[in-house]
Amino acid sequence: MLDIATLTLAGIDLGTLPQQLINGILLGAIYALIALGYTMVYGVLKLINFAHGEVFMLGSYGALFTAWALGYGPNGNATQGSVVTLLLMLLGAMALSGMMGLLIERFAYRPIRNHPRIASLITAIGLSLLLQYGGQVVLLEGKKQSIPDKVSPFTGKLEVQFRKPDAKLLEDAKNLDAQVASAQAAFDEQLKFEKGIYDLSPKGEQLGNALDKVKKEQKQKQDEAQKDAVGIQVPHGKLIMLTVTLVLMLMLRHLVMKTRMGRAMRAVSHDFNAASLMGININTVISFTFLLGSVLAGAGAMMYSTFQGAPIDTFSGMAPGVKAFVAAVLGGIGNIPGAVLGGLLMGVAENLVSWAGYSSYRDAIAFVILIAVLLFRPGGILGSNKVEKV
Amino acid sequence: MKFWVPRIMSVALGLVLLILADRFVNGLSNDYVKLVIMLTGIFVTLAVSLNLINGITGQFSIGHAAFFQVGAYTGAVLANGMFKGLAASQPLAWLFLSAIFGAIGAAIAGFIVGLPSLRLKGDYLAIVTLGFGEIISIIARNQKVLGEAYGLSTVKIQSFFMIALLAVVTIAVCRNLLKTAHGLTFLAVREDEVASSSMGVNVTQVKVTAFVLGSAFAGAAGALLTHTKAFIGPADFTMDVSFIILTMVVLGGTGSITGSVFAAIIFYIIPEKMRDLPANIPLAYPVAALIAVFIAVAGMKKIQDEVHGEKVRSTMLNIACIVVGIVLYFILSRTLHIVPFLKKEIIGSNLRMPVLAVTLVVLMLLRPQGIFGHYEFSLDLFKRFFGKNKSNLEAAH
Numbered sequence: 001m002l003d004i005a006t007l008t009l010a011g012i013d014l015g016t017l018p019q020q021l022i023n024g025i026l027l028g029a030i031y032a033l034i035a036l037g038y039t040m041v042y043g044v045l046k047l048i049n050f051a052h053g054e055v056f057m058l059g060s061y062g063a064l065f066t067a068w069a070l071g072y073g074p075n076g077n078a079t080q081g082s083v084v085t086l087l088l089m090l091l092g093a094m095a096l097s098g099m100m101g102l103l104i105e106r107f108a109y110r111p112i113r114n115h116p117r118i119a120s121l122i123t124a125i126g127l128s129l130l131l132q133y134g135g136q137v138v139l140l141e142g143k144k145q146s147i148p149d150k151v152s153p154f155t156g157k158l159e160v161q162f163r164k165p166d167a168k169l170l171e172d173a174k175n176l177d178a179q180v181a182s183a184q185a186a187f188d189e190q191l192k193f194e195k196g197i198y199d200l201s202p203k204g205e206q207l208g209n210a211l212d213k214v215k216k217e218q219k220q221k222q223d224e225a226q227k228d229a230v231g232i233q234v235p236h237g238k239l240i241m242l243t244v245t246l247v248l249m250l251m252l253r254h255l256v257m258k259t260r261m262g263r264a265m266r267a268v269s270h271d272f273n274a275a276s277l278m279g280i281n282i283n284t285v286i287s288f289t290f291l292l293g294s295v296l297a298g299a300g301a302m303m304y305s306t307f308q309g310a311p312i313d314t315f316s317g318m319a320p321g322v323k324a325f326v327a328a329v330l331g332g333i334g335n336i337p338g339a340v341l342g343g344l345l346m347g348v349a350e351n352l353v354s355w356a357g358y359s360s361y362r363d364a365i366a367f368v369i370l371i372a373v374l375l376f377r378p379g380g381i382l383g384s385n386k387v388e389k390v
Numbered sequence: 391m392k393f394w395v396p397r398i399m400s401v402a403l404g405l406v407l408l409i410l411a412d413r414f415v416n417g418l419s420n421d422y423v424k425l426v427i428m429l430t431g432i433f434v435t436l437a438v439s440l441n442l443i444n445g446i447t448g449q450f451s452i453g454h455a456a457f458f459q460v461g462a463y464t465g466a467v468l469a470n471g472m473f474k475g476l477a478a479s480q481p482l483a484w485l486f487l488s489a490i491f492g493a494i495g496a497a498i499a500g501f502i503v504g505l506p507s508l509r510l511k512g513d514y515l516a517i518v519t520l521g522f523g524e525i526i527s528i529i530a531r532n533q534k535v536l537g538e539a540y541g542l543s544t545v546k547i548q549s550f551f552m553i554a555l556l557a558v559v560t561i562a563v564c565r566n567l568l569k570t571a572h573g574l575t576f577l578a579v580r581e582d583e584v585a586s587s588s589m590g591v592n593v594t595q596v597k598v599t600a601f602v603l604g605s606a607f608a609g610a611a612g613a614l615l616t617h618t619k620a621f622i623g624p625a626d627f628t629m630d631v632s633f634i635i636l637t638m639v640v641l642g643g644t645g646s647i648t649g650s651v652f653a654a655i656i657f658y659i660i661p662e663k664m665r666d667l668p669a670n671i672p673l674a675y676p677v678a679a680l681i682a683v684f685i686a687v688a689g690m691k692k693i694q695d696e697v698h699g700e701k702v703r704s705t706m707l708n709i710a711c712i713v714v715g716i717v718l719y720f721i722l723s724r725t726l727h728i729v730p731f732l733k734k735e736i737i738g739s740n741l742r743m744p745v746l747a748v749t750l751v752v753l754m755l756l757r758p759q760g761i762f763g764h765y766e767f768s769l770d771l772f773k774r775f776f777g778k779n780k781s782n783l784e785a786a787h
Contacts, residue, residue, distance in 0.1 A: 048513045048517070107684075107688075108751060108755075111691055111755055112754060112755060112758065115754075115758050116758070117512060117513065118450055118512065118513075119758040120754075121450070121512075121513050121516060122640055122750060122754050122758075123750075123751055123754040123755070125452070125633060125750070126747045126748075126750030126754065127747070127751060129630075129743055129744075129747035129750070130744055130747035130751065132743075133742075133747065134747070136740065137673075137676070137737075137740045137741060138673065138736075322524075325517070329517075360528070360531070361528060361532065363528055364524065364525050364528040364529070366521075367521030367522070367524050367525050368525065370517065370518070370521050371518055371521055371522070374509075374517075374518055375509060378509070
C-alpha cells in the first residue's frame, strides 16, 4: 500500500494531499471553463474582456433565479430536485450570461473596435464596475444568496481509501462512548437545577468540565486515528460537475475544429484583415465567440454555485474571473488547450497553498503566478513566445 | 539674476496663497466639508501622479491604490512606533517627515513594479499592476503589525497646508518636467518606444523613473491621508480606489495635468455630494436615465462616425441628441412606474459607482482621449475654441 502518510514535511500532513489535489482539479475545471471565454475573445480580438467575470456572476444569478422560479426560493416548498431541475438551471444560467456577453460586445466593444486597445480596456473596466455596482442596486440589494442544497438529487459521496484509519485507536475512541454518554447524562441531570448554562454552580461546573475533558479525549483519539488514513472523498455532485465540464470542453473542441463557424473563428484569430477579405463576416464571428465564451462561463457559474456551494452576490464574479484570467495567461492566452491546462494548474495551486497552511494567501497566489509567468515566459506554457515588432 | 527673480517671486506668492487657503479651510465650521476638501486635495495629488505614469509616460498602470496604501501604512507604522514622541510633540514637523517616509516607502514599491514594466506593455502591464495592488492589500490584511483586516489608528493631524503643498509640488514637478529635455524623453517613450530608444533615449530609465516618481507622490499622499483620517484600513485602498483614480486621469485627458486636476476635483466632490441623495428613489429614475443616456450616446456616436466636415450641422445634431435624451428621460421617468419591478425604492447613495462607471464607458465611446485630450487648459485653448489665435496654438504644439 501507499506509505506516504508516514512522511511529514515541515509539519505538513501529506495524508491529505490526494484529497487536496482532487479538490484542486475540481475547482480548476471551473476556472478552465471561464478561462476559455477569456482566451477565445483574446484569440479573435486581442482584447482582455475584463467584464467576463461579471458575465460569470450573472450566470450564477441566472441559475439562482431559475431555481427560485422552480420553487426553491426562500418561501418555496419544492421537494428534492431532479436532473431536470439541474438542466433547467444550467440552461437559465447559460441563457442569461450568453445574452449579456452578446450585449456587451455589440454595444460596448464593437463601436470602439478601431480605437487603441487601451480604450477597450478602460471600457471593460467601466462595464465591470457598472455591472457590479449597478447590479448591487438592482439585484436583491446585493445581499449574499446561495442556491439551496436540495436542488440536486445527487447527495451521495464517492469514497476511496488508500489506507484505513488506525483500527486500534478507533476502537479506543469508540470505547469512550459509554463514558461520554454517562458524563453527558450527569451534566444534563445537574442542568435541571441550574439557573442557566452560562451561570453554573460549582458542582455543575465540575460536571461540565468532566464532560468536556472526556469529549476532548475522544476527539483526540479519533483525530489521531484519522491522521493515518489516506483517502479521498468526492461528493457525487462534484463528479457530475467534472463530467459536464469535460463534455462541454469536448463539444467546444468539436465546434472549433470541425465546423464551418469554428474554421471561421480560427481564420479570424489567425489574421483579422485577411479573414475579412476572404468573405468571412467578422462581426458574426466575433459575436459568436463572445456568445460561446459567455455560455461556457454561465455553465461554469451554475455548477460553481450549485455543487461548490459558492455564495452569490454581485461581486462574486471578480475573484473567479481574475483567477481564470491568470489561468488563461498561464496556459498561453489565445490557446484553447492552454486555457484548460492553466485552469487545472490554478485550481491545484490554490488548494496546495491552503494545504500548506497559508490559506489566507490563497487569493494572492494567482497574482504571484501571473507575475512570474509574465516575467519569465510571457507566452504562457503552451503559447508561442512572439516578439512584438514595430 | 534675471532668471531667479520670477522663480522666487512665484514660490513666495504660492506659499502665501497656500497659507491663506489653509486659514480659510481651518476657519470652516463644518468638519465634514473640511474633510472633503482635504481628501479632494489628496486625490488631486493621486490623479496627477498617476497621470505621470499613465498619461505622460504611457505606461498603463491600474493599481495606483497600492502605492497610496504603502505610503499610508508606512506613515502609520512609523507614527505608532519609532516616532511616537515626535508625532505628539511636533505634529507639523512629523507630518512633513511622514510624507517623506511614505514617499520613500512607495518609491521602493514603485521601483519593484517598474521593473516588470520593462518587459511588458499595454494590458499585460495593467494586469500586473492590478495584481501587485491585490498582493499588497492581501499582505496588509494578514500581517499583525499592519492591523490585519481591522487597520491601524494613529494621531489625528489635519493640515490643509501640507496637503495643498504636496498637490502643488506634484503639479509643479510634472509641469516642469514637461518643459525640460528630460520630460521630452517621457513623451517620446509614450509616442513610440522603439523609435525613441533608437534616438538614444534610455527607455528603461525613463519608465522606472516615471514609476518611482509617480508612486512616491502617491505614497506621500497616503501618509497625509493616515493623519487626516487618523484611521486607515484595507477598505480605504481597494481596487475601486485605483479605478476611481484611473477614471479621473482618463476623464481629464491622459497627459493633461490640468485635466487631471479638474477631473479629480469634480469626481471626488460629485460622488461625495451624491451621498446626500434621498434613500428612497424609485428604481424607475436611474433606469430611465440609463436608457436616455444610451440612446443619446448611440445617436452622438453615429453622428461622429458618419457626419464629416460640416461642423455646424454636426454640432446641431449633437445638441438634438442631447435634447432628445433629456426629453426621453422626463417621459420615461414618469411612465416607467407602470412596471411593478421598477417601483422598488433604492438607496440613492448606492448610485455613486454606477454613475462613475457609466461616465467612463460613455467617455470612452465618444471621446477616448479624455475631456482635455493631450492639451493643457489655458487661455490659448479658450481662444482656439472661439476660432481666434489658431496659428499661435499650432506653433505651440
